[in-house]
Amino acid sequence: MWQYLVVWVVTTVLSALLTPRPKTTTPEPGQVEAPLASADAPIPVLFGTRVIKQPNCVWYGDIRTTPIRQSGGGKK
Incomplete structure (x- = not known):
């Protein structure tokens, strides 16, 4: 036993x-890779699990990067 x-x-x-560790990269402000939004883009046919770099979507969200200007979380 x-x-x-x-x-x-x-x-x-x-x-x-x-186990392999993932590479962590933080994007610089203004360097965000947003998905493609186009009506005439081809629709990819995929088999299995894949990562698509530029998916075609309708809305991605508000893309803003603002620096955090706040100190640590101490008790008040």
Whole structure:
């Protein structure tokens, strides 16, 4: 019984350590990649799970980037 618990803990720690970390990039103000909104754009046919860089959508939202000018969250 203890052998199974030790093997489970070791494999869980190894899988957590060996997973690839995503690259985090923060866009600069004015450098936001908005989706394409065009009536004559072709509709892509995809099979499986894919990432579309420029999807065709009708409305994306208010694209604004404003710097946060507030200090940390201390108690008042």
